[in-house]
Amino acid sequence: MNICPLCNGLMEYTKYCPRCGEKMEIYDRVENYYDDYSPYLSYELTDLNDGDPSNICSHVCYCKNCGNQGIVSIKNIRE
Numbered sequence: 538m539n540i541c542p543l544c545n546g547l548m549e550y551t552k553y554c555p556r557c558g559e560k561m562e563i564y565d566r567v568e569n570y571y572d573d574y575s576p577y578l579s580y581e582l583t584d585l586n587d588g589d590p591s592n593i594c595s596h597v598c599y600c601k602n603c604g605n606q607g608i609v610s611i612k613n614i615r616e
């Protein structure tokens with residue numbers, strides 16, 4: 538079974554803001570964070586959009602410094 542290492546607390550993921558270079562906060566998975574898949578979210582931050590989408594867990598990330606917001610795609614690992 539594949540699990541998301543971030544959802545399961547198995548790893549720390551550090552994302553730096555492409556706009557200002559500050560460390561971004563990684564929040565919950567997109568599915569938990571928004572009621573609907575938010576159409577206004579930018580996809581420019583997606584790191585890993587290759588591979589099987591069912592193997593990808595998308596998390597919301599947010600930069601406190603400049604307010605930039607995006608999605609990071611975490612590749613699931615085998616349990």
Ligand SMILES: [Zn+2]
Nearest residue numbers: 541543544594
């Ligand atoms: Zn996850």
Ligand SMILES: [Zn+2]
Nearest residue numbers: 554557600603
């Ligand atoms: Zn920023």
